[in-house]
Amino acid sequence: MTVFKTFWKILNKNKLTVIIYTVILLVFGISNMKTSEKSMNFQAEKPDIAIVNYDEETELVKGFVQYLNKNCNVKEIENNEETLNDAIFYRDLNYVIYIPENYTEEFMTGKKPELEVKSTGDYQASYAKMIVTRYIQMANIYQKKISDESELVAQVNEVLKNEAKIEMTSKLDSNAMQKVTLYYNFASYSLIACLVFMIGLILNSFNQEKIKKRIIISSENCKRHNRALLLSNCCYSLIMWALYVIVSLILLKDIMLTTRGLIYIANSLVFTLCITTLSFLIGNLVNNKEALSGISNVVSLGSSFLCGAFVPVRWLPDFVIKIAHVLPTYYYINSNETLGTMEKITKETMQPIITNTIIMIAFSIIFIILSNIVVKTKRKIG
Amino acid sequence: MENVIEVRNLVKKYKEIIAVDNLSFSVREGEILGLLGPNGSGKSTTINCILSLLKFQGGNIKIFGKEMTPNSYELKSKIGVVFQDVSIFDELTVYENIDYFCGLYVKNKETRKKYIEDALKLVGLEDFQKFYPKKLSGGLLRRLNIACGIAHKPKLIFLDEPTVAVDPQSRNNILDGIKQLRDMGATVVYTTHYMEEVEILCDRVIILDKGKIIAEGTTDELKQRASIEEKVTVEVNNLDVRELPKIKDLMNVLEVSYEDNLLLVTYKDGKNNLVNMITYLKSKGIDYQKIYSERPTLNDVFLELTGKELRD
Numbered sequence: 001m002t003v004f005k006t007f008w009k010i011l012n013k014n015k016l017t018v019i020i021y022t023v024i025l026l027v028f029g030i031s032n033m034k035t036s037e038k039s040m041n042f043q044a045e046k047p048d049i050a051i052v053n054y055d056e057e058t059e060l061v062k063g064f065v066q067y068l069n070k071n072c073n074v075k076e077i078e079n080n081e082e083t084l085n086d087a088i089f090y091r092d093l094n095y096v097i098y099i100p101e102n103y104t105e106e107f108m109t110g111k112k113p114e115l116e117v118k119s120t121g122d123y124q125a126s127y128a129k130m131i132v133t134r135y136i137q138m139a140n141i142y143q144k145k146i147s148d149e150s151e152l153v154a155q156v157n158e159v160l161k162n163e164a165k166i167e168m169t170s171k172l173d174s175n176a177m178q179k180v181t182l183y184y185n186f187a188s189y190s191l192i193a194c195l196v197f198m199i200g201l202i203l204n205s206f207n208q209e210k211i212k213k214r215i216i217i218s219s220e221n222c223k224r225h226n227r228a229l230l231l232s233n234c235c236y237s238l239i240m241w242a243l244y245v246i247v248s249l250i251l252l253k254d255i256m257l258t259t260r261g262l263i264y265i266a267n268s269l270v271f272t273l274c275i276t277t278l279s280f281l282i283g284n285l286v287n288n289k290e291a292l293s294g295i296s297n298v299v300s301l302g303s304s305f306l307c308g309a310f311v312p313v314r315w316l317p318d319f320v321i322k323i324a325h326v327l328p329t330y331y332y333i334n335s336n337e338t339l340g341t342m343e344k345i346t347k348e349t350m351q352p353i354i355t356n357t358i359i360m361i362a363f364s365i366i367f368i369i370l371s372n373i374v375v376k377t378k379r380k381i382g
Numbered sequence: 383m384e385n386v387i388e389v390r391n392l393v394k395k396y397k398e399i400i401a402v403d404n405l406s407f408s409v410r411e412g413e414i415l416g417l418l419g420p421n422g423s424g425k426s427t428t429i430n431c432i433l434s435l436l437k438f439q440g441g442n443i444k445i446f447g448k449e450m451t452p453n454s455y456e457l458k459s460k461i462g463v464v465f466q467d468v469s470i471f472d473e474l475t476v477y478e479n480i481d482y483f484c485g486l487y488v489k490n491k492e493t494r495k496k497y498i499e500d501a502l503k504l505v506g507l508e509d510f511q512k513f514y515p516k517k518l519s520g521g522l523l524r525r526l527n528i529a530c531g532i533a534h535k536p537k538l539i540f541l542d543e544p545t546v547a548v549d550p551q552s553r554n555n556i557l558d559g560i561k562q563l564r565d566m567g568a569t570v571v572y573t574t575h576y577m578e579e580v581e582i583l584c585d586r587v588i589i590l591d592k593g594k595i596i597a598e599g600t601t602d603e604l605k606q607r608a609s610i611e612e613k614v615t616v617e618v619n620n621l622d623v624r625e626l627p628k629i630k631d632l633m634n635v636l637e638v639s640y641e642d643n644l645l646l647v648t649y650k651d652g653k654n655n656l657v658n659m660i661t662y663l664k665s666k667g668i669d670y671q672k673i674y675s676e677r678p679t680l681n682d683v684f685l686e687l688t689g690k691e692l693r694d
Contacts, residue, residue: 009473
């Protein structure tokens with residue numbers, strides 16, 4: 001109990017670090033989720049265009065302008081070259097279409113006259129170009145069969161009126177899953193930073209040569225003392241994990257209380273235990289409190305960048321991903337990503353997650369063995 | 383009186399170097415034993431062997447009649463150690479530090495609370511209970527270090543140079559505390575380089591050098607063993623150094639030195655040395671400001687036994 005109490009007293013003295021990393025998780029986790037909300041909802045934006053007609057008000061031109069009015073924001077701008085150029089330059093317009101003289105006449109005789117355009121070259125201009133091309137191509141097809149201008153326009157309008165309907169067969173709420181994945185991916189950074197730094201710091205205090213000497217000469221059984229210290233560290237790790245899970249439950253409660261949500265939680269628990277063992281190793285290796293701060297930053301930031309906690313893995317170069325394979329965070333994030341895109345939870349689809357879990361457990365065992373070697377090497381007495 | 387510690391033929395080697403060479407001694411119940419010796423004489427190594435912090439190659443150590451091993455937890459509960467380096471948690475307050483180290487021995491909360499209060503009182507830290515170590519002066523830190531080592535009321539206490547770099551007020555407080563511990567029945571093994579502390583505190587002294595005991599006894603016994611019998615100091619300005627060989631030739635004179643206007647004459651034996659010196663100075667017409675005689679100190683004995691050459 002004495003060790004346990006002392007552990008929490010030392011922790012309490014450094015609680016600011018825990019608070020800072022938790023606030024970072026909350027701020028960046030929530031802002032990441034908001035960003036994902038925006039990026040997952042697509043709505044086509046109408047491009048701003050202007051039409052300069054040098055042809056007559058023919059049925060074809062009227063039909064074309066009507067179609068453009070429906071699909072674009074057709075702006076009334078003075079037909080002046082300088083004004084139009086300025087509008088393009090200042091992005092008031094994305095696209096300007098010039099219908100040349102005798103366009104209808106030439107079109108109806110099958111000559112395929114060209115439309116002149118001015119464009120900003122951005123994606124809105126490309127979209128406008130796509131709208132224009134679709135109408136002209138359709139009109140070209142029907143022009144070969146229909147010689148009457150009004151009939152041609154009516155036919156083209158009829159065809160372009162039909163829109164393809166896309167029905168999503170997936171029942172997966174990818175937007176919500178994206179949020180959970182982002183939160184838990186980012187939580188890996190805060191967890192590593194909090195655990196490595198705090199456990200390292202506390203082990204450093206207890207492992208000071210002079211303090212250790214006092215513990216060895218005391219009537220407290222050394223093994224019992226170390227066991228109490230280990231349990232205190234595990235307790236702290238579990239509390240940190242529970243705190244981050246509770247935050248996720250508050251932010252995303254509907255998803256978190258599903259089977260998938262529980263797998264996210266279980267994955268984070270395995271990861272927490274793995275990082276606890278890593279923190280033990282670092283805490284036993286490093287004897288300097290100042291160095292520990294730097295090391296915890298390098299480990300937390302390094303593994304988060306390399307393994308895709310901040311930047312999705314799909315955007316990372318191959319060599320970075322190869323390096324990331326030697327870090328447990330990679331397997332944790334990989335499981336999160338798999339869970340986020342997995343259509344159905346079955347034995348087969350869970351296989352990669354199970355493999356990742358086994359790898360994380362293997363990492364934990366390696367860290368425990370290495371910690372023991374370090375402790376025994378340091379404990380050797382004259 | 384029973385022997386609390388019995389060390390027999392202790393040998394400790396670091397590869398080829400013999401740090402403790404067939405050392406045998408005992409510490410009696412209720413005494414304060416001063417363990418003296420120059421740097422590297424084997425004091426700390428001996429203590430570390432007694433405490434099972436170091437393995438040793440030969441001999442045996444018994445504490446309270448039982449063999450001391452790393453797993454002798456019952457024996458360890460009766461021992462308190464105050465190391466030379468301040469061994470405390472920077473993150474804990476004065477009270478919390480004592481509570482932690484006392485808690486390694488005393489599990490009962492109420493008893494521990496009382497023991498902590500007693501320890502705080504003994505070292506005079508009652509007003510600093512809630513202070514963190516960073517806010518304490520060097521002297522207060524040393525006192526906290528002592529409180530952490532003795533709070534569990536051990537019967538045998540090892541104090542390894544507890545007054546290093548401490549101001550005179552704190553030193554007095556620490557020495558009074560050690561006397562109180564002895565008065566409460568504790569046996570104390572005290573190592574220091576300050577001879578005046580040994581003279582004030584220790585019932586018995588062991589002087590170690592090169593891992594061996596070179597002298598043992600009470601301070602008076604040790605002083606008697608010294609070849610110096612008396613020291614006469616004369617405060618005299620501008621003494622002609624040619625006078626020094628002549629003074630050396632006077633009766634019973636062992637050594638003569640003159641430094642910083644102080645003429646120091648040591649005598650191996652005899653009576654009326656001071657009167658003889660005054661007579662000699664008058665006969666030579668040498669004016670002096672002060673003249674006084676002293677008995678040899680433990681420091682003189684120590685230097686005589688261990689030599690004046692510098693040690694590492």
